[in-house]
Amino acid sequence: MSEELIIKLQDAYQQSKGLEEKAEIIEQQLIELDKFRNVLNDLEKNKDSEILAPVGKNVFAKSKIIEDTLFVDAGAGIFVRKTLEETREVVEDQLRRLGEMQIELSIDRESTDENLRDLIQDYEESVK
Helix, strand or coil: CCHHHHHHHHHHHHHHHHHHHHHHHHHHHHHHHCCCCCHHHHHHCCCCCCCEEEEEEEEEHHHHHHHHHEEEEEEEEEEEEHHHHHHHHEEEHHHHHHHHHHHHHHHHHHHHHHHHHHHHHHHHCCCC
């Protein structure tokens, strides 16, 4: 019985660690998207200002925005033009979806951690 219980404990622990790693990735993506949303807001407020635009790894050039559109990567090397507002809407949608994923993941983690606690308790009782 205890070998089977140990295997269940290991599986539950691995599942818990995997969920924890996913939660950290989602949290980092939320932070990055929130920063990007702030940059979009600053761009809209300071349309006539100069910005530093990335031209390579840690290399920037002074630039001036001449259009109210951005080129947004749609995937597979395809870029589409979007206004600041359209881009902000995309970011808000991504933030909303990630927030929903974060809630679902939190529920999964609670369930997995509760299962892990139960298995630990069963193991402790079996070795007494």
